[in-house]
Amino acid sequence: MALNDVEEDLPYTMGRLIAGARNKKNISLEELSQGVMSVEDLNFIEKDDEYADKTTWDFLLGRFGISPLIYECYVEQEEYDLFKARKEMREISNQIMSNTIMGNENISSSIMRCEDTAQLKLLADQLEKRSQKYAALLNNVKNITAAIHQIFLANMKGYVILAKQRGELCKADALKLHMESEWKRIYSSDAVSWIQKPHKVLMAVYEQEMLFLLAQGYEENGEIKKAIQILTWLWQQRKKGGDPEENTRVLSFAAWKLAALEWNINRQEKAMEICQEAIDRSIQAESFRGLLPLLKQRLFFEKQLKWNQEEWDEQEKTIGMIDELFAEFHENPYGLFVLTTFENARIADEIIRIRRKEQNLTQTKLSEGILEPESYSRFECGKRKLRWKKKKKLLERLGERGNKVSLLLESTDPDVVEEYQRIFDGSYRKKYELIKEQVYCLKEILDIKSKTNRQFLIHMQNDIDIDFFQILDRKQIKMKRQKEIKETASNFDMVSIQEHGWSRTEIAIIKNIANAYRDDKKVEIAISILRKAIESFDKETIGQENACLGKQLLWETLATYLGDVEKYEEAILYAKKGMEKIFENGSAKGISGALYEIAWNERERKAKPEIYQKKYFQALKFAILFQEREYTLFLEQREKQYRR
16 A cells, blocks of 8 residues: 555645654644744644745755755745845855854965954945845735744844954854844743753754854853853754755854864864764765865864874865865855755746746736736736636646645655655766665655656656666667656647746656757757756746756756767856856755866867866866765776876
């Protein structure tokens, strides 16, 4: 019997997944909702996906340690505006962080350390003004969980206070008092007392950041014991499970700070242990979040302890390379990367407008039987809001998904849904030996009546059969790939790829369809498929503006195919586009491949040797650093081609 057969008549919703996670972990409504919403609101959310916004879903998933990339959703324009505002504020807070918190330790850095009182005041003023605008924006957005946004604003105010403290514009205990007050407001207890009690719920990323800033406040006030106590508890959260990549967003920086404090009180062995484990976890998760300061910290520790002297030069080269690449792409590795993502979101109103025009439908024709043409006209020009039920009907008439939230693997079991992310990542890195047993297990427990589930299982099994077991019949491969996509897109054809919004799984399938044409010596068709798929992202605001693994995957593949047809400069352009998103988002997935694509294409177009050699050896270093054994071997076999 399938895992969900007892409730097979019910749709697989995010609300049911949250309820399933609560029940499996024996967490009450009161425990999960604490500090951010009422029990009644959480109860509504579990029963109705339309009741919550994306930020709320991400926060609740964070309290279970589940990646937000396990679902896709529609959002309102106002939600996305808030997200963009958060990104802009994060850039300022990261400047403050890199010039204060990250500037305390005895590690070198390419980021300017700001001791100028006037500059710190300028940063504080900028962030304070942005925070005020953000608070005003909140008043214009309906159906959001305001308390979650208040946590974010509390953290931003923490950075403002930190900048002022360092500029001697407020008392040394100001940050501590602010963060203590905010924590008590949410949890009705001081943090030191709170962490000493058992808790079933994990911390969402904004809550982790609160504790990180509180620890910084204690340190600023000379209360080192409390700072270590808070950071130790926070670092211990890694042992409670959760998505490996999500656990690097704040915890890597917490580990860095904890190791520094342990070192300063002469617990060198403990400091080294924390630092090394944090590095190992970042490497396992293929994440840049906190990695560079941790690598610098380890090198500093080793030099002080006089360990591994023969390795120092190599470590310094790796550190210098990472520092240089972040500078090349104008990103800051010494602050928290954006803690939430909108890569799995689409603006519903925008999709309706785009698709109507693409399909040459009049407003009257599209709205017939759903709402009055005049009302629709006012909706499309932004003068009227529609309830979700109306939007759902419009989207479905246009051939788009009608669910506000769609799970990428449909189940009510959180462990099963999390498996999607692990398997998808394994497939992305072609680690088929590791995932084939996971896929087999999922076949036994998933509800295969679900088209989404069937598609994912067929897709994964085909990946394993074709890439791992080496099925070579080109015609058979094409047929298999076409069958995958038609599970959820029965009318799929290669002409209209750009006129559809594709799920993460579907994008991977489309990439594989392109691969099949390339393997059949039809590279131009493969390139056309990839361009159209990329165009489907670029038509939408969120797809244009945000880091997205699916789009990055398409860029990487297109770069390879363009090189096949000697379009070297364009190939380099797309490889660099992929790298821009890597350094913006903090995920290191695909970095070695993108660098090698640049190296290969630079060499083919007869660039100066020092150009392509540099990119080749960067690719090799990253492949080694992130323990990509097969790709490392691939690169090593080509080393002679890139030496002088």
